[in-house]
Amino acid sequence: MSGRSSRIKGAAGERKTAKELDERCPDHIKVKRGIGQARAGNEVPDVDGIDCLWPEVKTQKRANMRGAYRQAEEAAPPGRIPLAIIRDTGKTPLVVMSWKDWLDLWQEYWETRQL
Numbered sequence: 001m002s003g004r005s006s007r008i009k010g011a012a013g014e015r016k017t018a019k020e021l022d023e024r025c026p027d028h029i030k031v032k033r034g035i036g037q038a039r040a041g042n043e044v045p046d047v048d049g050i051d052c053l054w055p056e057v058k059t060q061k062r063a064n065m066r067g068a069y070r071q072a073e074e075a076a077p078p079g080r081i082p083l084a085i086i087r088d089t090g091k092t093p094l095v096v097m098s099w100k101d102w103l104d105l106w107q108e109y110w111e112t113r114q115l
Contacts, residue, residue, distance in 0.1 A: 006060075009059050009060075010057070010058075010059050010060075011033070012059065013057050013058070013059025013087045014033045014034070014046045014047060014057045014059075015033050016087070017033075017046070017047050017055070017057050017085055017087070017093075018031050018032050018033045018047045018048075018049075021047060021049075021050065022049070025049075025050070029049060029050070030049050031047060031048070031049035031050060032047070032048055032049055033046070033047060033048070034046050034047060034048045045072075045075070045076075045080075046085075047085075051080070052079075052080060052081055053080060053081050053083060054072055054075065054076035054077070054080040054081065054082045054083070055072065055083050055084070055085050056068050056069070056071050056072035056075070056082070056083070056084045056085070057084075057085045057087065058084060058085070058086050058087065059087040059089075060087075060088065060089065061088065061089045062088055062089075063084075063086045063087075063088055065084060065086055065094070065096045066096075068084035068086060068096065069082065069083070069084040069096045069097070069098075071084070072084050073098075081097065081101045081105075082097070082098075082101075083095055083096060083097040083101070084096040084097075
């Protein structure tokens with residue numbers, strides 16, 4: 001796939017991810033695709049609007065999960081949870097994040113449910 005085709009496919013994956021997240025957020029939160037390649041990759045995440053997360057979206061035939069997560073981890077500012085959303089062609093999307101961050105989310109989920 002050419003560089004242009006890859007960018008078009010990547011942008012489509014970012015838009016789809018943003019739409020799916022936006023549909024599940026409260027009305028006062030607006031999730032949208034980041035501005036993409038127009039600036040340095042560490043200025044905005046691929047999907048923006050969720051202040052606690054820094055998602056890196058990879059839409060490819062077969063994405064490198066660890067590489068995608070490493071890219072999110074290196075770009076995420078303090079206070080944002082880095083994660084990679086992997087949208088391999090023809091497969092169910094996956095989310096990759098650190099075990100520590102997942103445990104923190106798990107704990108917060110259960111603490112919130114018991115209110």
